[in-house]
Amino acid sequence: MDVDNGRVKKGINFVNLVDVGDPATIAAEYEKQGADELVFLDITATNQERSTMKDVVESVSSQVFMPLTVGGGIKSVSDMQKLLRAGADKISLNSAAVANPSLITEGAKKFGNQCIVVAIDVKRNVKAGYYEVYTHGGKTATGIDALKWAKKVVDLGAGELLVTSMDKDGTKSGFDIKLYQGLSELVDVPIIASGGAGTSSDFIDVFQKSTVDGALAASVFHYGEITIPDLKQTLKVQGVNVR
Numbered sequence: 001m002d003v004d005n006g007r008v009k010k011g012i013n014f015v016n017l018v019d020v021g022d023p024a025t026i027a028a029e030y031e032k033q034g035a036d037e038l039v040f041l042d043i044t045a046t047n048q049e050r051s052t053m054k055d056v057v058e059s060v061s062s063q064v065f066m067p068l069t070v071g072g073g074i075k076s077v078s079d080m081q082k083l084l085r086a087g088a089d090k091i092s093l094n095s096a097a098v099a100n101p102s103l104i105t106e107g108a109k110k111f112g113n114q115c116i117v118v119a120i121d122v123k124r125n126v127k128a129g130y131y132e133v134y135t136h137g138g139k140t141a142t143g144i145d146a147l148k149w150a151k152k153v154v155d156l157g158a159g160e161l162l163v164t165s166m167d168k169d170g171t172k173s174g175f176d177i178k179l180y181q182g183l184s185e186l187v188d189v190p191i192i193a194s195g196g197a198g199t200s201s202d203f204i205d206v207f208q209k210s211t212v213d214g215a216l217a218a219s220v221f222h223y224g225e226i227t228i229p230d231l232k233q234t235l236k237v238q239g240v241n242v243r
Helices: 023-033 054-061 077-086 095-099 102-111 146-156 177-186 200-209 228-237
Strands: 002-004 007-012 015-021 038-042 068-071 090-093 116-125 130-135 140-145 160-165 191-194 214-216
Touching: 007 023, 015 023, 023 038, 023 054, 023 228, 038 054, 054 068, 054 077, 068 116, 077 090, 077 102, 090 102, 095 102, 095 130, 095 140, 102 116, 102 146, 116 146, 130 146, 140 146, 146 160, 146 177, 160 177, 177 191, 177 200, 200 214, 200 228
Parallel strands: 002 038, 038 068, 068 090, 090 116, 116 160, 160 191, 191 214
Antiparallel strands: 002 007, 007 015, 116 130, 130 140
16 A cells, blocks of 8 residues: 555556545455555655654554555664554665665664565666666666665565566556566565556466565555455466465
């Protein structure tokens, strides 16, 4: 769930955001459907130079019992601690990790590697021939090679990677399989694929053609185009291991 000023939003390629609804209400519905995990990203916190909204996290965590990963605007171990106390199970670092990589190590030492998720927003740099890391909600190009960055953050202590293809985001054209194949060869921590889910076949493809541990989707679930129970059943029939 991408959250902007207390409301769930969804766009395409990280722009043209449309209001989807109330975070706690939507979270409760996904709890009923049997979602394995909920990722709550305050997508405007960094650009607005404010911390993640603790009250919204508390509201969402009171509605759900599945693991809750929270990110956006986190700049210190103290920020992490506040969100964990508010009900988060994992902390997601993106822009802050690029600006201050030692924050990954500090968080991992205090809360454990399994608690620190590094979110990496990437876009193909066709001219340079590599996947480039973007920060600040996909607005700032960093010139950093995403595959090299993934390896570095794992070495620094990240216990999980949430990797979003900005080229695929909201397009419903399928996951960027090549990206996840490349990442899987470099790191040995869980990888969550994000960006591009449009049909159940897209989920089957990413699980069968790469070694990702999870697949994240937003709009297809928000708008009821795919239900989680139906998707899990389809994946099970195709031999994909599901909870």
